[in-house]
Amino acid sequence: MTSMTIGKIARLAGVGIETIRFYERTGLIDEPPRRESGYRQYPEETVARLRFIKRAKELGFTLREIKELLELRIDPNTTCEDIRHRAEAKISDIEEKIRTLERMKEALMKFTLACNGRGPISECPILEAMEDENNDASVDADGDTNT
Amino acid sequence: MTSMTIGKIARLAGVGIETIRFYERTGLIDEPPRRESGYRQYPEETVARLRFIKRAKELGFTLREIKELLELRIDPNTTCEDIRHRAEAKISDIEEKIRTLERMKEALMKFTLACNGRGPISECPILEAMEDENNDASVDADGDTNT
DNA sequence: CTTGACTCTGTAGTATGGTACGGGCCTTAT
DNA sequence: ATAAGGCCCGTACCATACTACAGAGTCAAG
Structure with missing residues (x-):
């Protein structure tokens, strides 16, 4: 499995390094595993997650709302309707x-x-x-x- | 000439006391004269000025822009056209x-x-x-x- | 093995427009 | 005269979304 440094995923996702650390602090992305040196090692999915955040921001969702969307997404009880409600509320x-x-x-x-x-x-x-x-x-x- | 305390002009203008002090700090309204006690003594015009600020805010101007409008207003070289340009830019x-x-x-x-x-x-x-x-x-x- | 690029942490600052608070005087009405 | 309410100042804090920086450690290429 590939794993990348923060600089690399930042480049791939089109965000800044500080932004990623900021998202980590605020719980938008998980704390990644570290190397012995302390360097963050990101799995590839993190790039998709960062892109998701970026796109949701472009659609007018705040970071708080995006966090909720991300939480809904992993909750097995969430239905497609729940998501649609969020989208409609945002509209x-x-x-x-x-x-x-x-x-x-x-x-x-x-x-x-x-x-x-x-x-x-x-x-x-x-x-x-x-x-x-x-x-x-x-x-x-x-x-x-x-x- | 009437002069009023900060609480009174706040009530008349429909803003908070703290807001007025904030506007003073940021230069949106002038520092008023004080009593011996240190109490601010506002002339009546300040109420109009606060209302102007309020209305301009409602029209979408930022405080920075409002400050500029207020400065334009006292500049003898300002023409009606200058103001119209601001309004058009805001539109x-x-x-x-x-x-x-x-x-x-x-x-x-x-x-x-x-x-x-x-x-x-x-x-x-x-x-x-x-x-x-x-x-x-x-x-x-x-x-x-x-x- | 060195050098330059990269990453780490923690803290502080940016912009916007206020709001809140504490401790201490001042004013005014009764 | 006294008590309640008003006002003083300075500082810190709210939300939002980052961005910057210092000083130190790490990694990879040549």
Whole structure:
């Protein structure tokens, strides 16, 4: 069986060495066996696991959620449906973020259209809109966007 | 002229006391004069400024960007156009984020549709898609979404 | 056998936007 | 006058996902 150093799996998976050690600390990947010298010796599967993490991150899952997915995956009682639920919940998360961003964009566009780009800032409708306490720039539906 | 304690302007502006001190530390609001006792004494305008910050945040500006807006606002050379450029740039930011989220959503939906919700996880198309190095879950156009 | 690349540990720092806490004065109302 | 609440400062902490660095040991090629 092949086993690789941390640098090698980092290269193969396309992540940094420090990232792998970080994932180990946070329990996303198992502690690998060590050589006598203390060097980590990774089995090939670790590369797949790192790639899984990377892909899940690209799909919008947080490391915490990815950890849960990985735990679900080894639990024999997990069904395909459980996984689908996670995916659907994440789709809802994403949709909510999109809606919030759309509301921000609409508000900004409204202000921007009102601004002809000329004149002093004392009359800038964009600044006025932000200063004015009585306009509906209230966009944060539930206070979670990106921050 | 009226002047208020930190607790009062916090209530009026709808932010926390600690937040105001944090904004002071980071230069978003000026250091106010103090009483003999050391108590901060805020002029009324500070409430408007805090509300401006709040609203700009809701529109998707970061504190750094808000600081820039506030600096632009006091610069006599700033034109309405400068402000409009900021707003337009922010609209572009937001659009980019939306696009990235849409791509994530599409990918997740594709996987989810392929999953009938039955069967063991060993055959779950969602997990398979994430494990497989050769599918196009590559969603991160430029690596900045929400993280 | 040497040298350069690699790996080890532990700690600290990055960015973002705050929040919390402790110990000690200050203010204000009763 | 006294008690409750407000405010002071400095520091540390929250989540998120890493990244950097120092100082020391290890490995492999030439």
